Amino acid sequence: MKLITFAYRDQLRLGALAGPAGHERAYDLNRLEPRLPADMLALLEAGPAALALAQQTLAAAAPEQGLALADITLKAPIPRPGKIICIGQNYLAHARESNASAPPYPIIFAKYNNTVIAHGEPIVIPRAVQKPDYEGELGVVIGKQGRNIAEAEALGYVAGYMPLNDVSARDWQGRTSQWVIGKTPDTFCPMGPALVTADEIPDVQNLWLRTVIGGEVLQEGHTNLMIFSVAHLIADMSQVMTLEPGDVIATGTPAGIGAARTPPRWLQPGDVVRIEIEKVGVLENPVTLES
Numbered sequence: 312m313k314l315i316t317f318a319y320r321d322q323l324r325l326g327a328l329a330g331p332a333g334h335e336r337a338y339d340l341n342r343l344e345p346r347l348p349a350d351m352l353a354l355l356e357a358g359p360a361a362l363a364l365a366q367q368t369l370a371a372a373a374p375e376q377g378l379a380l381a382d383i384t385l386k387a388p389i390p391r392p393g394k395i396i397c398i399g400q401n402y403l404a405h406a407r408e409s410n411a412s413a414p415p416y417p418i419i420f421a422k423y424n425n426t427v428i429a430h431g432e433p434i435v436i437p438r439a440v441q442k443p444d445y446e447g448e449l450g451v452v453i454g455k456q457g458r459n460i461a462e463a464e465a466l467g468y469v470a471g472y473m474p475l476n477d478v479s480a481r482d483w484q485g486r487t488s489q490w491v492i493g494k495t496p497d498t499f500c501p502m503g504p505a506l507v508t509a510d511e512i513p514d515v516q517n518l519w520l521r522t523v524i525g526g527e528v529l530q531e532g533h534t535n536l537m538i539f540s541v542a543h544l545i546a547d548m549s550q551v552m553t554l555e556p557g558d559v560i561a562t563g564t565p566a567g568i569g570a571a572r573t574p575p576r577w578l579q580p581g582d583v584v585r586i587e588i589e590k591v592g593v594l595e596n597p598v599t600l601e602s
Contacts, residue, residue, distance in 0.1 A: 312366055313505035313592070314471070316351050318384040325350055327369045328505055329377065336377025343376065344368040351389055351506065355454050355470050355556035362470075362508065387429045388473055388506040389452060394558040395422040395500060396548065397477055399490070401538050401563025408571035417539050417547055420490045422477070422561070426500035433599045434478055435498045436578065442481035443578040443598075446564035447522035447530050447586040450475030450502050451541055453558040454509070458549050465545035468554065471508040472515065474586040474594035475561050476501045476522075478578070481570045501584075501596045502559065512590055515541050520565065523585040529576065532565025 313328040317337055325347065328335045340347050347365055348354045354361050399418035400406040406413055428434070436443045454470025477500065484493025512518070515534060522530035539547070541562060545554065569576035578584070582598040 312362075312369060312508045312511065314351060314354070314365070314388060314508065315503075315505050316386040316388055316390055318386060319378065319382070323350065323386065323390075325354060327365065329369055329372070330374070335380065336374065337380060337383050338369055338372050338377050340365055340368055343372055352557045355452075358455065385429050385431060385504050387427045387502050388504075389502070389557050389559060390427065391424045392427065392557050392559045393555050395424075395426070395561065396558065397422055397494065397561040398539070398544060398563040402532055402536050402565045403538060404532075404536070404566035405564055405568065406538075408566050408568070413538050417544055419548065420494060422500050423495050425497050426478075426495055428498045428501050428596065430501065430504035430594050431596065432501065433498065433597045434476075434501060434578065434584065435599050435601050436580070437480075437496050437601050440480040440483060440496060441577075442570065442575070444479045444481050444569040445522055445524070445529070445578060445584050446477035446479060446568060447520055448475045448477050448561045448564050449515070449518065449520060449534060449588055449591065451545075451560040451562060452506055453545075453554045453560070454556055456553060456555050457545075458553045460546050460549040460554070462542050462546035465542040465549075466509065466515065468545060469509045469515075469541070470556065471506040472512055472588075472591050473502055473506050474520075474588045474592055475559070476584060476586050476594060476596065477561050477564060501594055503594055505592055507591050518591065519589040521587050522567065523587065524582050529569070530565050530567035534562075536565070537563060
């Protein structure tokens with residue numbers, strides 16, 4: 312199931328996408344089944360029974376009950392995540408292009424809610440940023456609360472997956488040993504367009520992903536090349552923090568970032584950044600300059 316948050320007639324709605332590729336329609340789950348929670352976070356917090364009801368509702372919907380995508384505005388699936396937990400240098404080739412070796416433990420930093428935008432919304436480069444960079448990543452959304460989670464059970468805590476772009480201001484990121492200021496400009500965490508539920512992805516460590524700008528493939532990788540698997544990341548961080556429904560984990564980016572290219576390939580106004588992840592979806596965002 313492809314769950315979405317969307318705006319229709321000035322209201323935020325919980326929905327799902329269904330239909331053949333290129334002809335998908337948006338189904339307003341709240342209208343079709345009033346017993347369903349009113350937003351994505353509440354749906355996840357309500358647990359498996361609510362997800363099952365959403366699935367049944369979608370399956371029973373007639374095509375004419377769907378809305379044309381042109382008539383709605385997609386929002387980020389989780390508009391305000393409780394936590395956005397990011398993993399640095401989780402692909403060996405990317406670590407090496409950053410002049411580093413494989414880290415002994417996951418490198419964890421954070422982004423904040425101000426960074427979150429949806430598929431189609433613009434990445435706005437602040438006037439103070441000179442080196443904006445792209446990082447296509449697999450986003451993982453937590454579906455139930457957990458602490459001290461065993462690695463063998465960790466994927467059972469996942470609600471689903473979505474493409475994510477960990478946009479980075481390299482000039483600000485490099486000011487100190489702490490990366491957060493370079494990771495948290497407004498609009499620097501596009502995610503979506505949909506939350507693809509975990510049952511649709513039988514093996515999260517068997518997915519191709521790539522980043523394309525202007526028809527040029529700039530990043531290409533495979534989740535089986537992660538240094539730390541999704542399950543390991545969840546188990547590791549849950550030893551010290553409680554993971555909650557709606558938390559988002561950005562699992563790291565493959566090689567090919569703009570900063571590692573000769574000459575560097577920074578994001579420019581007019582670019583459209585396309586993150587493609589096998590079975591998960593396509594996230595596209597135009598790039599503009601702050602006015």
